[in-house]
Amino acid sequence: MxxxxxxxxxxxxxxxxxxxxxxxxxTRIAADRAAxxxxxAVVSAMGDTTDDLLALASQVTGGVLPSAREQDALLATGxxxxxxxxxxxxxxxxxxxxxxxxxxxxxxxxxxFGKGRIAAIEPKRVREEVAAGRVVIVAGFQGVSxxxxxxxxxxxSDTSAVALAAALGADRCQIxxxxxxxxxxxxxxxxxxxxxxxxxxxEMLELANQGAQVMQTRAVELGWVNGVTIEVLSSFVDxxxxxxxxxxxxxxxxxxxxxxxDTKVAKVTMVAVPDxxxxxxxxxxxxxxxxxxxxxxxxxxxxxxxxxxxxxCGRSDLAAARPVLEKIQNEIGARALEIDESxxxxxxxxxxxxxxxxxxxRMFGTLADAKVNIQMISTSExxxxxxxxxxxxxxxxxxxxxxxxxxxxxxxxxxxRDAESRA
Amino acid sequence: MxxxxxxxxxxxxxxxxxxxxxxxxxTRIAADRAAxxxxxAVVSAMGDTTDDLLALASQVTGGVLPSAREQDALLATGxxxxxxxxxxxxxxxxxxxxxxxxxxxxxxxxxxFGKGRIAAIEPKRVREEVAAGRVVIVAGFQGVSxxxxxxxxxxxSDTSAVALAAALGADRCQIxxxxxxxxxxxxxxxxxxxxxxxxxxxEMLELANQGAQVMQTRAVELGWVNGVTIEVLSSFVDxxxxxxxxxxxxxxxxxxxxxxxDTKVAKVTMVAVPDxxxxxxxxxxxxxxxxxxxxxxxxxxxxxxxxxxxxxCGRSDLAAARPVLEKIQNEIGARALEIDESxxxxxxxxxxxxxxxxxxxRMFGTLADAKVNIQMISTSExxxxxxxxxxxxxxxxxxxxxxxxxxxxxxxxxxxRDAESRA
Numbered sequence: 001m002x003x004x005x006x007x008x009x010x011x012x013x014x015x016x017x018x019x020x021x022x023x024x025x026x027t028r029i030a031a032d033r034a035a036x037x038x039x040x041a042v043v044s045a046m047g048d049t050t051d052d053l054l055a056l057a058s059q060v061t062g063g064v065l066p067s068a069r070e071q072d073a074l075l076a077t078g079x080x081x082x083x084x085x086x087x088x089x090x091x092x093x094x095x096x097x098x099x100x101x102x103x104x105x106x107x108x109x110x111x112x113f114g115k116g117r118i119a120a121i122e123p124k125r126v127r128e129e130v131a132a133g134r135v136v137i138v139a140g141f142q143g144v145s146x147x148x149x150x151x152x153x154x155x156x157s158d159t160s161a162v163a164l165a166a167a168l169g170a171d172r173c174q175i176x177x178x179x180x181x182x183x184x185x186x187x188x189x190x191x192x193x194x195x196x197x198x199x200x201x202x203e204m205l206e207l208a209n210q211g212a213q214v215m216q217t218r219a220v221e222l223g224w225v226n227g228v229t230i231e232v233l234s235s236f237v238d239x240x241x242x243x244x245x246x247x248x249x250x251x252x253x254x255x256x257x258x259x260x261x262d263t264k265v266a267k268v269t270m271v272a273v274p275d276x277x278x279x280x281x282x283x284x285x286x287x288x289x290x291x292x293x294x295x296x297x298x299x300x301x302x303x304x305x306x307x308x309x310x311x312x313c314g315r316s317d318l319a320a321a322r323p324v325l326e327k328i329q330n331e332i333g334a335r336a337l338e339i340d341e342s343x344x345x346x347x348x349x350x351x352x353x354x355x356x357x358x359x360x361x362r363m364f365g366t367l368a369d370a371k372v373n374i375q376m377i378s379t380s381e382x383x384x385x386x387x388x389x390x391x392x393x394x395x396x397x398x399x400x401x402x403x404x405x406x407x408x409x410x411x412x413x414x415x416x417r418d419a420e421s422r423a
Numbered sequence: 424m425x426x427x428x429x430x431x432x433x434x435x436x437x438x439x440x441x442x443x444x445x446x447x448x449x450t451r452i453a454a455d456r457a458a459x460x461x462x463x464a465v466v467s468a469m470g471d472t473t474d475d476l477l478a479l480a481s482q483v484t485g486g487v488l489p490s491a492r493e494q495d496a497l498l499a500t501g502x503x504x505x506x507x508x509x510x511x512x513x514x515x516x517x518x519x520x521x522x523x524x525x526x527x528x529x530x531x532x533x534x535x536f537g538k539g540r541i542a543a544i545e546p547k548r549v550r551e552e553v554a555a556g557r558v559v560i561v562a563g564f565q566g567v568s569x570x571x572x573x574x575x576x577x578x579x580s581d582t583s584a585v586a587l588a589a590a591l592g593a594d595r596c597q598i599x600x601x602x603x604x605x606x607x608x609x610x611x612x613x614x615x616x617x618x619x620x621x622x623x624x625x626e627m628l629e630l631a632n633q634g635a636q637v638m639q640t641r642a643v644e645l646g647w648v649n650g651v652t653i654e655v656l657s658s659f660v661d662x663x664x665x666x667x668x669x670x671x672x673x674x675x676x677x678x679x680x681x682x683x684x685d686t687k688v689a690k691v692t693m694v695a696v697p698d699x700x701x702x703x704x705x706x707x708x709x710x711x712x713x714x715x716x717x718x719x720x721x722x723x724x725x726x727x728x729x730x731x732x733x734x735x736c737g738r739s740d741l742a743a744a745r746p747v748l749e750k751i752q753n754e755i756g757a758r759a760l761e762i763d764e765s766x767x768x769x770x771x772x773x774x775x776x777x778x779x780x781x782x783x784x785r786m787f788g789t790l791a792d793a794k795v796n797i798q799m800i801s802t803s804e805x806x807x808x809x810x811x812x813x814x815x816x817x818x819x820x821x822x823x824x825x826x827x828x829x830x831x832x833x834x835x836x837x838x839x840r841d842a843e844s845r846a
Contacts, residue, residue: 019479060508061515064514071511073503077503085483086483091487
């Protein structure tokens with residue numbers, strides 16, 4: 001079997017949310033089989049199953065946080081159920097199929113309950129079932145460590161799918177979801193946002209990290225490292241999606257590819273921190289210990305022997321972060337602790353834009369014209385990010401989408417479309 | 424740890440039907456722990472979970488029977504969920520606990536999907552967890568065959584629990600259910616039915632086989648073979664239950680212990696079957712092949728070279744049995760096929776009653792006095808069963824309960840109660 005005859009697919013929770021949708025997925029897979037493809041499909045739990053199980057757990061413990069091990073044992077059942085149901089739906093359509101748990105599919109995790117990482121995949125059983133002519137449905141979001149079931153953390157099904165594609169030597173992994181692909185900006189905010197036909201791994205990573213919630217970043221990284229082309233496409237609409245792959249035209253292109261907005265951000269500032277070696281460590285070590293994911297960090301030049309140290313974190317982490325921060329403030333003698341829960345992170349992303357002149361200036365100018373105040377700035381090789389007031393986020397996005405002319409199809413997408421239609 | 428310090432318990436679906444009941448079970452187990460006991464608890468799926476999952480499966484396949492393998496993969500998740508939730512509820516009460524799947528608990532099944540039998544139990548992990556001071560919650564109703572999850576069939580959780588008790592060397596297995604114990608007759612029908620304090624394994628088997636739906640017969644057999652005392656008791660009411668154990672007072676007792684009624688029975692008669700060797704085989708072989716469980720078989724002496732062959736089966740099997748029976752009728756040249764879907768099976772059960780004179784006569788006389796017509800009779804060592812019209816079943820039960828004086832506590836129960844209160 002050639003790599004291109006094997007399709008590795010992933011269906012998210014909304015794609016298998018109910019009996020009708022499971023049926024639609026089965027019909028789609030049956031069509032792929034009829035077209036001579038072998039199919040390995042990774043599934044998430046049906047719709048709200050995971051949230052429902054978490055709610056049950058919370059009720060049973062009276063709100064006490066359940067042990068991560070038991071929570072994993074509980075949650076992993078959701079994907080096993082949807083996998084078995086999809087296999088049954090295929091069988092009812094006359095397509096031979098078998099469902100496998102993460103353990104049965106040979107997915108080993110590193111043993112960290114609740115946020116395991118895939119340690120290895122030995123897909124012997126998957127290969128055997130494929131060779132026997134069966135569609136293999138794999139329960140996503142889970143692996144096994146010894147005999148212990150471990151979940152891969154939210155969105156882990158994407159990772160399961162891409163890792164399986166790599167282990168099976170498939171050249172493509174299709175991620176079916178409830179959007180039709182990756183857009184230049186959130187189409188709910190920017191009405192003329194355009195779907196991209198192709199985007200580079202690194203660009204996708206930056207978009208995802210900055211708030212575009214299409215794909216798990218770990219899955220994109222895995223695809224990048226293993227050279228697996230990832231296609232994001234809709235399970236409801238039959239049309240080409242967005243391909244995430246090595247993008248060899250970067251040098252020629254050198255322009256903004258997309259915008260990202262993360263509106264679930266909080267900004268924390270330690271005011272007038274003594275400017276001496278080790279001070280950053282004494283702030284960020286305790287936060288890391290408390291499992292608070294710190295995102296952007298900005299420290300400006302000092303004056304009067306003190307400096308302001310600012311960072312952003314997820315708004316949902318704030319409740320856990322606040323007591324830690326107050327303790328730190330006392331210990332290092334910062335003058336004040338300022339927390340702003342209503343900021344947003346706006347980014348322009350495009351390979352090469354940091355090296356090309358003018359992008360930062362055009363971004364700042366556009367925001368100024370739109371009367372959006374910039375509170376913090378951070379840049380990477382392929383991204384420029386500004387923290388702004390949350391109330392300004394949509395206005396900022398629309399203005400930037402116009403400035404960088406994102407509604408107009410670019411030559412890269414046209415080339416990709418041509419290549420696709422020739423294939 | 425002595426055998427009597429280890430409690431093996433089983434909680435059925437109604438005992439863990441919702442968050443409140445799981446909490447109540449956790450509180451009960453916590454009390455056992457506080458009293459110095461080690462606890463291994465086997466749980467069924469919450470309330471209607473299994474039926475809900477079966478309904479989902481049926482919808483997904485459009486009514487096509489799903490493969491037994493996939494159905495097992497699906498159903499086994501129900502017990503894993505309830506086990507994890509109960510472990511969490513214990514942890515929230517400060518009791519160390521761990522949930523184990525059937526595979527993790529070392530329960531091997533024979534690989535027949537949907538109705539597996541326990542092949543072996545290697546409870547190494549269970550022992551380790553108990554030794555580490557943890558309450559072990561085991562997902563019932565499931566085992567593993569190689570890497571394949573196999574369910575033990577309906578009611579298999581009872582079997583899991585008794586088999587675990589035997590493998591762990593516990594001298595008692597407590598079956599918590601929604602009744603307070605085993606009764607002399609169904610208390611919903613016979614108002615002065617009395618709870619038994621003790622009943623022999625064989626008597627319990629006959630009662631269960633004849634329709635008293637308190638316990639799985641396989642579990643009783645396992646307890647008998649392994650000398651594990653089984654205690655049936657209520658998870659809602661805190662009072663002593665019924666002990667199923669070797670009953671050494673049988674010789675002295677020699678009386679009716681309980682009545683059973685099965686009202687889900689159909690009676691089939693092949694009229695005027697040629698009376699020649701091999702005829703029974705040609706009737707019952709095809710039925711066995713079609714997986715129809717035939718219960719009582721009665722063939723009377725022949726006249727005119729033909730005989731009537733009657734048997735009973737579960738009413739739910741009738742739809743599948745009918746075409747098979749019609750084919751058989753044609754093949755063997757029986758004159759007619761009579762099917763009566765409204766009969767009931769009424770039994771008196773008690774060790775030794777078959778050898779003692781007068782029980783059969785008293786039963787038949789009682790039914791005659793109550794104007795209940797006897798359609799078929801069958802006996803075993805410790806049981807006499809009559810098939811009657813379903814409409815007569817309750818009247819028959821009440822009359823028999825009076826005749827055999829079952830409302831009056833007998834000396835065996837009094838002795839058991841005394842022994843219990845001294846313990």
